[in-house]
Amino acid sequence: ELLNLEPGARKLVLDVGCGSGLSGAALERAGHAWIGCDVSREMLTIASERAAREEDEDEDEDEDDDEDDAMDDGGGGAEDSSEDGASSSDGADGADGSDSDGSDSDSGAAPEDRPVASAELLEHDMGLGLPFRAGTFDGAVSVSALQWLCYDNATAQRSPRRLARFFSSLHACLRGGARAALQFYPENDAQARSIALAAARAGFSGGVVVDFPNSTRARKHYLCLSTERRRRGGVSTRHASVFARSLGETTP
Amino acid sequence: RKTPLKHTTATELLATCKFRRSSYFDPCGSGNAFFRQVMRLLTHNMLMSNAKGVSEAEGYPLKLEATETRVEETEFDADFLKKTLETVKYDALVAAAHAVDRELPASLDGADEAALRAVHEALNDVHVVEGALVCPKTGRRFPINNGIPNMLLHEDELS
Numbered sequence: 115e116l117l118n119l120e121p122g123a124r125k126l127v128l129d130v131g132c133g134s135g136l137s138g139a140a141l142e143r144a145g146h147a148w149i150g151c152d153v154s155r156e157m158l159t160i161a162s163e164r165a166a167r168e169e170d171e172d173e174d175e176d177e178d179d180d181e182d183d184a185m186d187d188g189g190g191g192a193e194d195s196s197e198d199g200a201s202s203s204d205g206a207d208g209a210d211g212s213d214s215d216g217s218d219s220d221s222g223a224a225p226e227d228r229p230v231a232s233a234e235l236l237e238h239d240m241g242l243g244l245p246f247r248a249g250t251f252d253g254a255v256s257v258s259a260l261q262w263l264c265y266d267n268a269t270a271q272r273s274p275r276r277l278a279r280f281f282s283s284l285h286a287c288l289r290g291g292a293r294a295a296l297q298f299y300p301e302n303d304a305q306a307r308s309i310a311l312a313a314a315r316a317g318f319s320g321g322v323v324v325d326f327p328n329s330t331r332a333r334k335h336y337l338c339l340s341t342e343r344r345r346r347g348g349v350s351t352r353h354a355s356v357f358a359r360s361l362g363e364t365t366p
Numbered sequence: 367r368k369t370p371l372k373h374t375t376a377t378e379l380l381a382t383c384k385f386r387r388s389s390y391f392d393p394c395g396s397g398n399a400f401f402r403q404v405m406r407l408l409t410h411n412m413l414m415s416n417a418k419g420v421s422e423a424e425g426y427p428l429k430l431e432a433t434e435t436r437v438e439e440t441e442f443d444a445d446f447l448k449k450t451l452e453t454v455k456y457d458a459l460v461a462a463a464h465a466v467d468r469e470l471p472a473s474l475d476g477a478d479e480a481a482l483r484a485v486h487e488a489l490n491d492v493h494v495v496e497g498a499l500v501c502p503k504t505g506r507r508f509p510i511n512n513g514i515p516n517m518l519l520h521e522d523e524l525s
Contacts, residue, residue: 124446126453149409151517158514162404234409238517242524243416245517247426250412250453271524279525283416 116295116338117253119146125252128287130240130296131259135161138233141255149234149251151244158235165233241267241276246287253292254284260298260337263312264305277308281316285341294318294339306335313339404436404493404513407462411454411489413515415501415508417523424503427458430465432510434496442486448476450489463488 119125125146129138132150134157141148142165152158238245241263263277284294300306310322320339326332407430415425451474460470468488471481499508499515506523509516 124449147408149412153518155514155516159512162513234405235514236409236413236517237514239519242519245414245416246412247414247422247455275524 116336117255117293119144119253126250128244128246128251128254128284130244130254130256130284131262132161132235133157133257133259135164135233135235137255137257139164142233146252147233149236149246151236151238151240153237153239155237158237161233162235239267240280241271243279243283244287246283248286249289250287251292252289254288254294254296256294256296256298258297258299260296260309261300261305264301264308273308274312277312278315281312281318285316285318288341291340291342293320293341294337296337296339298335298337300335309337313337317341404495405510405515406490406493407459407466408450408454408489409515410462410494410499411458413499413517415504415506417501417504417506417519418525420501420503425501427455427461427502428499428508429502430462430494430497430499432466432494432497434494435466436493436495437487437491438493439487440490442483444479444482447482447486447489451485454489459485459488463492466492466494468492 117127119127122145127141127146127148129141129148129150132138132148132152133154135150138148138150138161150158150161152161236245240259260280263280264273266272267276288294298309300309306322313320318339318341320337323336323338325334325336410428410430413426413428414422415428417425456474460472463470466488468484470484470488471478474481474485476482493513494510495513497510499510500506501508
């Protein structure tokens with residue numbers, strides 16, 4: 115909805131910090147193709163398994179419980195059980211998967227029935243700038259990733275440079291008029307402002323929309339950006355309602 | 367990920383999330399990796415080197431080297447393909463297709479269905495599992511492992 119993509123058309127969307135592919139799956143359900151970047155190769159591996167599994171199992175509703183477990187736990191004892199869980203589910207799927215080149219009657223649909231693959235994955239740090247040629251994407255999304263640009267990297271890449279590189283390259287690789295909807299968790303107002311300011315410097319217009327601003331748990335910040343220049347320009351952190359009106363769209 | 371800690375770098379936090387590679391590839395020990403989505407030529411067409419000192423004109427297109435590929439057929443839709451081709455740099459596609467042993471015509475006739483099918487297959491059906499993307503200006507190699515290109519820049523490549 116925020117991306118203002120033409121309904122029914124298949125677009126190419128960038129998923130920044132795509133992780134294990136949950137948000138990408140939502141893009142696929144909406145009929146779009148997407149390319150995801152993440153700094154964690156482990157998460158990308160999970161994402162690519164998920165994509166293959168969803169293609170193979172049309173009727174199988176036994177979703178990625180074990181992958182969700184693997185994603186949620188941060189380490190320690192729980193890790194082994196989730197790893198076993200993932201193995202056992204992969205054990206079941208492996209049989210289907212290894213036949214996916216067509217010989218299996220259940221999951222190996224005829225080539226004509228297979229959808230065009232939707233997802234592509236890259237190992238990359240968004241703070242280094244996005245490695246795409248100009249005007250590649252019809253939109254960009256992100257879930258819970260941008261706040262990482264506010265921290266300095268261990269290799270002494272300072273936050274301001276990382277923010278600048280990210281937003282300028284994002285602006286360049288979006289098609290003219292394309293939008294970005296980037297959900298993030300700022301630690302404080304200063305972080306939210308520095309992110310919004312970096313976006314404005316890169317030439318974006320837009321604003322930060324806060325859902326449930328009074329709830330610590332449910333509060334979510336969405337950085338909503340457009341590559342179209344508006345009269346006001348810049349990215350506002352306060353006047354979210356003005357932003358919504360200036361875009362002339364339904365309320366996010 | 368929802369509650370970033372103070373005084374901790376992003377890299378340190380990521381290091382504490384240990385996702386070990388379990389047996390995604392070979393759960394049955396049968397030697398058959400079950401097929402995963404890996405980099406295809408449509409993505410190659412979008413990628414460039416953004417290292418320091420390399421402009422978009424110099425860093426695109428990346429030269430594709432493929433040491434291991436897989437083919438998975440997908441549905442051919444001529445109209446959809448033509449729409450996709452509006453944003454594809456065709457010369458770069460021809461060069462990449464050549465790298466995976468597929469020859470495409472130097473210029474594409476929209477009425478030639480056989481040619482369109484060949485283009486569709488090159489774009490959508492060839493998966494590069496192992497290989498590299500090479501910067502045409504500097505020769506810098508971005509490796510592709512398990513179908514995922516690693517575009518991470520080194521410290522000295524940052525502008």
